[in-house]
Amino acid sequence: MHGHSTEVHAQIRQIINYYMEYNFRAIEKKWQARWVDTKAYQVSNDSPKPKCYVLDMFPYPSGAGLHVGHPLGYISSDIYARYKRLKGFNVLHPMGWDAFGLPAEQYALETGQHPAVTTANNLAAFRRQLDNIGFSFDWEREVKTSDPGYYKWTQWIFLQLFNSWFNRSLQKAERIETLIAAFEKSGNKEYECPGDRSISFTAEEWKQFSEARQREILMHYRLAFLAFAEVNWCAALGTVLANDEVVNGVSERGGFPVVKKKMRQWFLRITEYANRLLEGLDTVAYSDAMKEMQRNWIGKSQGAEVTFAVDGVAGSAVTVYTTRPDTIFGVDFMVLAPEHDLVSQITTEAQKAEVEKYLDYVQSRSERERMAEVKQITGCFTGAYVLNPFNGRRIPVWISEYVLAGYGTGAIMAVPCGDQRDFSFAKHFNIPITNIIGEAFNGEEANPTKDATLQHSDFLDGMTMRAAMDVVADKIEEMGIGKRQINYKMRDSGFSRQRYWGEPFPIVYKNGIPYALDEKELPVTLPHVENYKPGEEGEGPLANITDWVNIDTDTKRETNTMPGYAGSSWYFLRYADPKNTEEFAGRAATDYWNQVDVYVGGTEHAVGHLLYSRMWTKALYDLGYIGFQEPYKKLINQGMIGGNTRLVYRIRGTNTFVSHGLKDQYETDELRTDVNIVDGVELDIAAFKKWKPDFNDAEFVLENGKYICGVVLEKMSKSKFNTVNPDDVVEKFGADTFRMYEMFLGPVEQSKPWDTKGIEGVHRFLKKLWRLFADEQKGIIVKDAPATPEELKILHKTIQKIDADTENFSYNTAVSQFMICVNELSSLKCNKRSVLEPVLILLAPYAPHIAEELWHQLGNTTSILDAPYPVFEEKYTKESAFNYPIAVNGKTRTELSFALDADNESIEKEVLTNDAIQRWMEGKPVKKVVIVKGRMINVVV
RNA sequence: GCGGGUGUGGUGAAAUUGGUAGACACGCCAGACUUAGGAUCUGGUGCUUCACGGCAUGUAGGUUCGAGUCCUAUCACCCGCACCA
Incomplete structure (x- = not known):
């Protein structure tokens, strides 16, 4: 009986421990599932709350998957979105996929796999990785640029651009009909032809022109227009190459000669918007560097x-x-x-x-x-x-x-x-x-x-x-x-790609004259092809599908496709109304969500994507489809996370590796090794031996019993063995730790190297936080006792700092403040609900899983996602006295405490009679005493 | 060349915007507890000096009672653009 009971007790203790230790794996899995079940992140277009639109630049789902550098921006926007929600906003925080693109097509050429298949696979892998990190995306609003339901509207917007022109005197886009009316009335003398300044005609001449000639002239005015332009033509590969595929006049692959070849291509007349794009910069909150780059580009x-x-x-x-x-x-x-x-x-x-x-x-x-x-x-x-x-x-x-x-x-x-x-x-x-x-x-x-x-x-x-x-x-x-x-100096942007994996143009050629398809015929779906070889004369692969191209004997389809930036130029609008089949987005939805309040993404899109997207927004605004003309009110550029490469040193001609500190005693070759098998700088020798067959029987010269690696900072890339997969970090430390550590590394905008070792500090912090609430043996230890003034002071200082830092995207200092708060509450052994509960709410945007778990452990039945954000009250942080540093001639010599309302005269008197100060004054006469309330005191002699 | 940015401990970085430089972490050192520790806890840790002290925010000046912060010059690195007339 007795022995049996001991066994039961041990089991019970095990169960309690399971819950009472910080078991991040179980907690995170549990809440992620619960949030899905309760549709916790679904957001409505109909709410009495003020709106806030927080957007990430959507990713191109590459085959390589995410590394720890990618989520940096997503985590910062997620924190902001969750914070705004707690502050009472209706927050739109969607995610989607920039799914068309060249790499998928290259991969198709090499492996024969259809881009739709590889893209779907990559996308699923990305999604799994993202879900692991606990983002608050509303996946009901997911968009995918390669989805016909989406690109139907990309094509539709293209048609709007095709069917409009830029009225220079009004500085706005108008429908092409207004231009035709003007031509019929007075020729083109009022509207200089932007495509060819030498074109000039009267109303009479216009009416005499053939339809072909009229359409040719209109083409010179349209915002989306056809013109001849040079491309990099590689005859040996039978294809057109992008600039970066051409090296020293030959193709990057194969080294075949590349010549310039004129081809008829689509362009967007972005130059007409140059001045508005320039002036619009004054109305948005982008960094100075970003604005300057765009200004230079516009030139x-x-x-x-x-x-x-x-x-x-x-x-x-x-x-x-x-x-x-x-x-x-x-x-x-x-x-x-x-x-x-x-x-x-x-x-x-x-x-x-x-x-x-x-x-x-x-x-x-x-x-x-x-x-x-x-x-x-x-x-x-x-x-x-x-x-x-x-x-x-x-x-x-x-x-x-x-x-x-x-x-x-x-x-x-x-x-x-x-x-x-x-x-x-x-x-x-x-x-x-x-x-x-x-x-x-x-x-x-x-x-x-x-x-x-x-x-x-x-x-x-x-x-x-x-x-x-x-x-x-x-x-x-x-x-x-x-x-x-x-x-x-900005040029009109080329809008044709001689490729398969992109949006088809809603254009047909009748006897060589281009005509727009009717809106009713959209979407022009991308036909399935068996191979991705280019067409003759450098046309895209679509040219090979003759029964798709040839509608009838004299009607042919356009065989080029649109470039990558087509779909990304307007996706932020689609999130507002992602399932609309009647319009690209309903006006009520775009009016409600309006501009993106905060847009987070990398600098690499500084000019391309942002300028095109700004132009499309302006054109849609001019044509009356939306109510604002700048897409992104505020832009945050996250820095890059650099790789932290680990080096080992092989003694030349041997398979013996010498530790970093001893390498100078030998002639060695430097080799990169996988950063994931190194703890800090100490190599896991067993793992290293298994890493590559060559190293199975490697030998090692150690220092102090360890093999220490060299370190070099460079770009994070697979080939340098310095990529770290967020999945591995989450598995080892949890999503909450990962999120907070990424933020703790430094300011969001700054580039910094990744170092997995440092994550332990953040992980310890979360465990320490956990112990304020729970004891391994006793379970939850939170009490309902009243808080002391000291505890309230810590709490309110924390509220003040976290609130301000979160609003300002200063997440690294916010994480510090959480650490300070938990350190101080721990040393006070504070387990009081009235202090700990508000701390949980503050923490929820940063570490949502642990916050939700403890919130429920405290007996709350509703989600912490919608808890009321704590309000800072100054009365708890106000000090009555200050410990002044006292300096003589600018050098701090001692400290003295004075009441904050003490008058200067009495302070001065006491300072001047202080022994330490007397000593440093060396009997010289006082010239001046500077007293800065609540800061410092300086005696000048 | 033009434009933008950054220089602070062994490392990532703080600094209320002109007021105690190095918060918070990593690493390192010492100790406690432990069968064990890659768990946890405590203390220390810019450089220099036996010490009092002195020196320290890329470098050199300046303004100021007081400068990491403002001004001038200069160096280094990073990013963007580039025969743009």
């Missing part, structure tokens, strides 16, 4: 276009764009882009052969090379001269690859004394240099100043350059030889 510049007549060729003229019209008298030569239309017209017989040779050379150069080799100066004289309109001086015309056809007018006036590239060019080709800025030019290098005084400049002599700019611009306009001009 607004103010200047003038000036036309120079070609000497001896009647009716021929070169128009240049310059930001420095003030330097007009310093022009020593002219440079055209090699691709410039005038080159063939103005080249003289004598120079013809040489120019052609140069053009051949340029043709052989990839865009990359032209950009990379900055130092090399090349060019060729055309034999032609233009005349300076102000003084009739004959100016030689050159061509050179440093002038780009796509920017400005594709021609520049070269002023060697003021522009370094022009200077180098003049020196290289021995072109005489005119100095218009006197001593400011030293003859050794150009001086781009705007503050020098002009000389040899006719009517500008004696004027500062800055002042001359407007004078010249006025004169140019007055003489009718040019005008002021604003340019942007």
